[in-house]
Amino acid sequence: MRTRHKIGLLLLTSTAMIAPAAAQQGQPNPNQVAGKAILQAADAAIGASKVHSYVASSTGWRGYPGQQFAQGDLPRTDLKSNVSSIDFDGKSAKTEYVRVQGNNIPRGGGAGFPVQGEQQFAEFVNSDIAWNLNPQGQPVRQLATEAGDRQLAIWTNPIGFIKAGLAAPNAAATDHYYGRTNRTVKVVAYSVKVCDGPQPQCTRRLTGEFNNDNMLERVIAWVPDPVLGDKMVEYRWSDYRDVGNGVKYPFRLHAHMGDHPLIPGGHNYLDLRTQDVKINAADAAQAVPDAVRNAPVPTQTNVVSTQLAPGTYLVAGGSHNSVAVEFKDFVTVIEGPLSNQRTNAVVAEVHKLFPNKPIRYLVNTHNHFDHLGGVRGFVAEGATVITDDRNRNFYQQVVLAPQQRTLQFDRLSQRPFAPTGPGTLELQTFTDHYTISDGNQIIELYHVDGLNHSDNMLIAYLPKEKIVVNADLYGPPPAGGNLANVSNNAVVLYRNLKRLKLDVSTHVPIHGNPGSNADFERIVGPVAARTPQQGDGG
Numbered sequence: 341m342r343t344r345h346k347i348g349l350l351l352l353t354s355t356a357m358i359a360p361a362a363a364q365q366g367q368p369n370p371n372q373v374a375g376k377a378i379l380q381a382a383d384a385a386i387g388a389s390k391v392h393s394y395v396a397s398s399t400g401w402r403g404y405p406g407q408q409f410a411q412g413d414l415p416r417t418d419l420k421s422n423v424s425s426i427d428f429d430g431k432s433a434k435t436e437y438v439r440v441q442g443n444n445i446p447r448g449g450g451a452g453f454p455v456q457g458e459q460q461f462a463e464f465v466n467s468d469i470a471w472n473l474n475p476q477g478q479p480v481r482q483l484a485t486e487a488g489d490r491q492l493a494i495w496t497n498p499i500g501f502i503k504a505g506l507a508a509p510n511a512a513a514t515d516h517y518y519g520r521t522n523r524t525v526k527v528v529a530y531s532v533k534v535c536d537g538p539q540p541q542c543t544r545r546l547t548g549e550f551n552n553d554n555m556l557e558r559v560i561a562w563v564p565d566p567v568l569g570d571k572m573v574e575y576r577w578s579d580y581r582d583v584g585n586g587v588k589y590p591f592r593l594h595a596h597m598g599d600h601p602l603i604p605g606g607h608n609y610l611d612l613r614t615q616d617v618k619i620n621a622a623d624a625a626q627a628v629p630d631a632v633r634n635a636p637v638p639t640q641t642n643v644v645s646t647q648l649a650p651g652t653y654l655v656a657g658g659s660h661n662s663v664a665v666e667f668k669d670f671v672t673v674i675e676g677p678l679s680n681q682r683t684n685a686v687v688a689e690v691h692k693l694f695p696n697k698p699i700r701y702l703v704n705t706h707n708h709f710d711h712l713g714g715v716r717g718f719v720a721e722g723a724t725v726i727t728d729d730r731n732r733n734f735y736q737q738v739v740l741a742p743q744q745r746t747l748q749f750d751r752l753s754q755r756p757f758a759p760t761g762p763g764t765l766e767l768q769t770f771t772d773h774y775t776i777s778d779g780n781q782i783i784e785l786y787h788v789d790g791l792n793h794s795d796n797m798l799i800a801y802l803p804k805e806k807i808v809v810n811a812d813l814y815g816p817p818p819a820g821g822n823l824a825n826v827s828n829n830a831v832v833l834y835r836n837l838k839r840l841k842l843d844v845s846t847h848v849p850i851h852g853n854p855g856s857n858a859d860f861e862r863i864v865g866p867v868a869a870r871t872p873q874q875g876d877g878g
């Protein structure tokens with residue numbers, strides 16, 4: 341009886357304490373009042389509320405995050421055209437663009453880079469469903485994270501920012517003084533939902549900076565990234581012009597993606613100059629095609645493993661492969677691509693293939709984020725990452741460091757190692773050549789010379805099995821087949837194999853299926869023979 345009485349009292353006390361707070365909840369605080377006032381003034385200035393949709397046609401250039409040749413700014417292509425359709429009411433959008441290499445340095449990675457001729461893209465979102473058109477014009481559903489990024493982009497232009505801010509219950513304003521430019525801007529901050537799934541993964545926070553004329557100059561938002569954690573995207577809007585009916589639109593956009601206090605320099609992502617804007621265009625809304633709506637949401641967890649040689653397995657089933665190699669007391673995995681989600685699936689498979697053996701080493705072929713996104717999960721598993729010495733600072737200070745991952749936590753961020761404990765993370769780097777061996781099984785790692793794709797690329801060679809593993813250099817056709825196009829990367833692989841005098845019988849790519857060295861010699865050999873060596877001046 342006494343206990344019960346006590347509980348009742350406690351409940352009563354807590355209710356009494358909550359009551360005044362609840363009464364205040366309906367009352368906006370002074371920062372929220374200020375936020376509303378700025379957003380209303382900004383709405384009056386550019387007529388955001390009158391805009392239900394728009395179609396903007398622009399030209400400019402675009403950078404490719406996570407595909408740098410070396411640390412520094414992003415590789416770039418020109419945008420011959422970029423048509424952005426946004427339907428605010430239906431939360432749908434379409435971006436169609438045509439990219440060309442232009443005068444941009446053809447160094448760096450990503451599918452189809454460097455660009456030969458013109459390449460067309462069409463990317464869509466409707467609420468939390470994203471899809472692209474493939475080269476055959478068929479719609480293909482994209483990852484949920486992609487949908488989140490595209491949904492967020494609806495709200496990071498001035499019209500969207502003002503509309504979403506006016507609708508957000510938590511929009512609040514503060515002044516921010518920038519010492520470098522000696523000026524104060526009014527910063528409005530709020531969060532917006534990009535999907536109906538769990539929080540906080542479906543919530544994105546944004547800030548917008550307004551000048552004294554209540555024009556939005558800059559929007560900063562954060563997106564989840566497997567490599568960088570919470571990744572900053574910055575949009576600078578300018579050159580506002582009248583586009584009719586009291587609506588003003590910014591004809592210039594300059595954007596950065598992935599700027600980071602520990603990574604030197606800016607990461608230029610997008611630069612657009614708009615030629616034409618149609619407000620409230622009839623065809624701006626994007627309906628989800630049935631084929632997309634009925635398609636399963638793509639995941640990165642499908643795993644299919646096949647034996648390449650005794651103790652050596654290809655772990656495939658997705659866009660990027662890994663290779664698992666058994667040693668006496670441990671396993672080495674070559675490549676931890678994509679994401680934490682992918683790594684969890686690969687690790688589970690490796691443990692099934694080799695029960696009771698720890699994964700001691702994770703070999704990372706190069707710095708591109710699609711090949712790097714899963715390494716944190718391997719470090720959480722206890723593995724040491726082996727990579728080129730050029731990656732040391734970036735991996736140590738940024739990729740593997742504890743930092744904010746509020747939008748998409750992973751195994752390493754949830755359970756980071758105590759920095760002085762027994763399990764500190766390890767990174768093993770090399771410049772030309774590195775050997776993993778237990779006296780019986782051997783993996784040789786070699787730096788790839790003369791490559792434009794990345795300055796820190798390695799190939800892995802298993803001398804006993806005569807297998808060479810490459811990323812982004814050569815994807816074999818079906819046995820006896822041909823390739824539509826022999827890339828310069830394949831020629832560089834050919835020259836490196838000759839330089840290193842490696843005796844190869846099987847090529848195992850990170851993208852695609854293994855193939856024979858006979859096919860490689862037949863397909864790439866003649867192209868290499870007639871391609872001048874870099875620096876030959878020929």
Ligand SMILES: [Zn+2]
Pocket residue numbers: 449450706708711793794812
């Ligand atoms: Zn790459």
Ligand SMILES: [Zn+2]
Pocket residue numbers: 710711811812851
């Ligand atoms: Zn790749």
